[in-house]
Amino acid sequence: MTPSQAASARAKTNDADPAVAGVERPTPTGANAPGFGSDVIADALRSLDIPYIALTPGASYRGLHDSIVNYLGNTKPQMLLCLHEEAAVAIAHGYAKVTGKAMVTAVHSNVGLMHATMAMFNAWCDRMPVVVLGATGPVDAAKRRPWIDWIHTSRDQGALVRDYTKWDDQPSSPGAAREAIMRGTWIANTAPQGPVYINFDAELQEEKVSEQLPPIDPARYMPPIATAAPAELVRQAANMLKDAKQVLILAGRASRDPEAWKARVALAEAINARVVTDLKIGASFPTDHPLYVGSPRAITPESVEGLKNVDVVLSLDWVDLAGAMRYGGPMPSAKVIQVSLDQRIHGGWNMDYQGLPPVDLILSADPDLVVPELVKEIGKSFKPHAVPGARKTSDKEPAGFTNEHIARALRKVLGERVVTYTHLPLSWDDSWITFRHPLDYIGSDGGGGVGGGPGISVGAALALKGSGRLPVAICGDGDFLMGVTAVWTAVHYKIPLLFVLANNRSFYNDELHQERMARARNRPVENKWIGQRMSDPEVDLAAMGRAQGAIGFGPITKPADLAPALEKAIAAVDAGQVAVVDVRVEPGYTAVMTAAMTRAGS
Ligand SMILES: Cc1ncc(C[n+]2csc(CCOP(=O)(O)OP(=O)(O)O)c2C)c(N)n1
Ligand SMILES: [Mg+2]
Numbered sequence: 001m002t003p004s005q006a007a008s009a010r011a012k013t014n015d016a017d018p019a020v021a022g023v024e025r026p027t028p029t030g031a032n033a034p035g036f037g038s039d040v041i042a043d044a045l046r047s048l049d050i051p052y053i054a055l056t057p058g059a060s061y062r063g064l065h066d067s068i069v070n071y072l073g074n075t076k077p078q079m080l081l082c083l084h085e086e087a088a089v090a091i092a093h094g095y096a097k098v099t100g101k102a103m104v105t106a107v108h109s110n111v112g113l114m115h116a117t118m119a120m121f122n123a124w125c126d127r128m129p130v131v132v133l134g135a136t137g138p139v140d141a142a143k144r145r146p147w148i149d150w151i152h153t154s155r156d157q158g159a160l161v162r163d164y165t166k167w168d169d170q171p172s173s174p175g176a177a178r179e180a181i182m183r184g185t186w187i188a189n190t191a192p193q194g195p196v197y198i199n200f201d202a203e204l205q206e207e208k209v210s211e212q213l214p215p216i217d218p219a220r221y222m223p224p225i226a227t228a229a230p231a232e233l234v235r236q237a238a239n240m241l242k243d244a245k246q247v248l249i250l251a252g253r254a255s256r257d258p259e260a261w262k263a264r265v266a267l268a269e270a271i272n273a274r275v276v277t278d279l280k281i282g283a284s285f286p287t288d289h290p291l292y293v294g295s296p297r298a299i300t301p302e303s304v305e306g307l308k309n310v311d312v313v314l315s316l317d318w319v320d321l322a323g324a325m326r327y328g329g330p331m332p333s334a335k336v337i338q339v340s341l342d343q344r345i346h347g348g349w350n351m352d353y354q355g356l357p358p359v360d361l362i363l364s365a366d367p368d369l370v371v372p373e374l375v376k377e378i379g380k381s382f383k384p385h386a387v388p389g390a391r392k393t394s395d396k397e398p399a400g401f402t403n404e405h406i407a408r409a410l411r412k413v414l415g416e417r418v419v420t421y422t423h424l425p426l427s428w429d430d431s432w433i434t435f436r437h438p439l440d441y442i443g444s445d446g447g448g449g450v451g452g453g454p455g456i457s458v459g460a461a462l463a464l465k466g467s468g469r470l471p472v473a474i475c476g477d478g479d480f481l482m483g484v485t486a487v488w489t490a491v492h493y494k495i496p497l498l499f500v501l502a503n504n505r506s507f508y509n510d511e512l513h514q515e516r517m518a519r520a521r522n523r524p525v526e527n528k529w530i531g532q533r534m535s536d537p538e539v540d541l542a543a544m545g546r547a548q549g550a551i552g553f554g555p556i557t558k559p560a561d562l563a564p565a566l567e568k569a570i571a572a573v574d575a576g577q578v579a580v581v582d583v584r585v586e587p588g589y590t591a592v593m594t595a596a597m598t599r600a601g602s
Contacts, residue, residue: 016051016078017465019494019576024079029070033212038063038205039071040174040213044181046076047218050104052095052462053077053133054088054489056115058108060135060152063205065106077104080462080493082455083485085112089119089195090455091486092130094422097282097442097456098463100255102129102188109136109152113160113197118449122456123195124164125352126281126446127253127342129188130195131181132161136170138203149202161197163349168197172204175213179221186222191366192341227341229365229373237314237337237361237370238377244312247273248293248334251284252318252367253342256438260368264316265289266375273314274306274388279424280319282443283435290388295430296324297593306388310334315357316367317342322355335360339367352447393431400586401559403502406474407432409562410500413570420469422457425476425502426509427589439469450507451482454499458490461497470498470573477503477534477541484544487578491549496573499580500566501541503555504587506533511587512594529587545580554582 015021034040041064045053057065068079082088085107092103107116113134123130136157138144144153154160158168167187171177177200184196229237241247249268254260264285268275274293275285285292293299299307311333315321317340325336338359346353363370393411398404403425411433421433421441435441442460445452457473464471475483480501490497506529514528542552551572553565562583569579 014049014051016075017462020052020462020465021075021078023493024074026069026074028073031071034071034209036063036067036205036209037174037177037207038067038200040209041177041181041200041205042067042072044178044218045104046072048104048181048185050077050102052080053104053106054080054082054091054459055106056082056085056088056108056112058112058135059148060109060137060202061106061133061200061205063202064133064135064200080489082489085115086119086451087455087458087483087486087489089116089123089130089132090452090483091459091462091489093119093123093126093128093446093452094442094456094459094461095463096123096128096130096193096459097126098256098420098439098460102131102185102193103459104131104133106133109134110154110157110160111152113157117161118447119452119455120161120195120197121164122445122447122449122452124447126443127192127194128446129193131185131188132165132195132197134197134199135202135205136199137201139201140203143203157199158197161195163347164195165197166194166345168199170199170201172201174204174209177204178213182218182221189222190225191227192345194345226369227364227366228369229339229363231373233361233363234370234373234377237363238374240312240335240337240361241271241273241314241374242378244271246306246309247271247312247314248307248310249273249275250313250315250318250321250324251275251277252316252340253281254284254316254438255368256282256442257368258438260371261285261438263368263372263375267371267378270375270378274310277430278319279428279430279441280444280446283438283441284316286436287430288391288434288436292391294391312337315339316371320354321357321359325357326355337361337363339363339365339370341366391431393434400588401557402585402588402590403427404429404432404590405559405562406500406502406583406585409559409566410472413563413566414470418469420460420464420471421474422460422471422497423453423473423475423479425474425479427476427502427593428474429590429593439464450476450479453479454483455486457497457499458486458495461490461495462493465495470570471496472498472500474500474502476508477501477505477539478507480541481534481539481544484548487545487548487550487580490578494576495578496576497578498569498573499545499550499578501580501582502585503541503582504585505535505538506587508532508587508589512589533587541582542580545578545582548578550578550580552580552582555584556581557584
């Protein structure tokens with residue numbers, strides 16, 4: 001069995017990993033019938049067949065907490081204790097990025113939810129499913145304890161997150177709670193996917209059950225929805241693609257399904273399209289394929305031969321189609337085919353829907369279902385062609401000590417090993433590491449909320465356990481420092497993972513913005529570091545990792561020391577540990593990155 005087959009086989013069973021399952025076993029209680037409202041909620045959670053619930057505890061859901069431990073025996077779902085609610089939701093986010101399915105989280109009252117909001121926003125913008133459970137109350141004021149129950153009870157708590165969740169609810173009976181859990185999970189998992197929030201009254205959880213609910217078959221209440229495109233529209237799109245001189249495929253949001261990946265390759269090959277991907281989202285096309293162009297940052301009509309002639313753009317749920325048409329510049333007059341369901345969840349609060357793109361034909365359908373239909377309609381090798389040569393990764397040793405050195409050292413140390421990059425820093429260049437499988441890279445945080453990298457990586461590593469894939473998270477120092485406590489959860493639950501920290505001792509991205517301001521205003525550029533650099537003292541990130549129970553390496557201060565440190569760190573991960581390698585790269589970005597960030601309009 002290949003590693004990816006092993007991963008998908010385990011994903012199908014939805015069982016907890018055996019090593020994780022051995023952590024925190026409760027004394028059995030013998031409870032076998034739901035006695036309290038929260039037991040009914042726990043039963044409903046079990047019926048979802050989800051292995052884990054990531055949580056940070058709180059009294060508002062002490063009823064549910066007890067039910068998961070003492071009624072369910074802390075299994076299916078098993079609790080994953082998190083030291084911050086942002087980590088709990090980020091872990092579920094990372095888990096969804098690998099499995100495509102929602103995991104459950106629980107966060108305490110209004111305060112836990114407020115901590116969780118950043119990660120929920122990230123999951124929302126990333127269109128990833130997460131079921132967030134919360135609690136409030138007692139809603140009945142007569143039942144509240146003095147002081148604390150009052151400050152932790154809010155009217156319409158869901159309003160805190162309504163603008164970046166697909167749905168929320170506050171059910172007021174055990175039957176309604178069961179229904180809300182099924183409906184919420186169904187909505188979260190239905191494309192376009194996203195987080196949902198279900199808020200339970202403390203009193204409802206703690207009340208005795210007066211009568212048993214009739215048993216139901218949960219699958220009947222969560223029927224899978226497959227949104228294909230009408231055959232006529234597929235035919236029209238196929239004709240436009242066949243008639244085009246040069247097609248550009250913007251390979252956007254996609255599942256981790258290897259079959260869907262193969263279909264995208266087959267489509268590109270059939271019409272000799274050039275293909276662009278985006279590091280914001282998971283790998284969607286082999287980056288060593290001859291038809292692959294690169295990421296949008298590096299693309300201008302002048303820089304890439306062949307794009308001048310693009311007369312049809314096929315967007316497969318590209319995150320920012322209007323932006324691509326504007327900045328990509330190559331194809332202002334090209335016809336645009338959009339395949340996306342995203343317009344179905346566009347709301348009025350945040351502008352994550354991006355600019356309004358010009359579209360000549362829209363297929364409001366799941367691209368994973370549309371692409372194979374297009375391949376069938378077009379036929380194999382419709383256009384025989386001379387393919388351009390595959391992009392090469394530069395072998396030239398870069399100057400100084402930069403993120404590119406990290407990429408080079410990883411390439412050297414990992415060779416042909418099967419790796420999943422669970423996170424890459426904003427300044428990463430997509431030519432540095434080759435992706436050949438949808439699980440080679442799972443994309444970024446979605447909402448640009450710094451601090452998501454560690455938690456997302458832990459959730460992804462959890463989902464990858466037993467797959468044979470090595471999870472590697474490359475995080476900036478700012479990102480790591482904001483989300484570092486997720487490392488403790490990985491160590492505690494025996495989730496092996498390698499963190500490589502691109503530690504430039506700065507929120508460097510923002511130094512570039514200060515540079516831009518200084519230049520525009522004719523002020524001293526040399527002041528750009530003030531209020532940005534994390535130096536004097538420098539934070540010891542390896543020690544931060546060690547403080548969570550990980551093995552810390554570094555600081556690594558010169559390129560020659562990097563590969564040996566990575567070798568040791570990988571050996572530790574192979575032995576089941578979490579390793580953190582602090583790499584003291586120089587502040588600074590690649591020329592392409594700097595140009596993309598500082599060009600007009602950015
Ligand atoms: C929650 C949050 N706070 C602040 C920002 C603004 N911001 C964008 S990138 C960045 C720097 C991140 O630092 P690091 O992870 O070290 O990466 P670097 O820019 O140094 O490569 C900051 C602060 C943000 N995007 N999200
Ligand atoms: Mg930094």
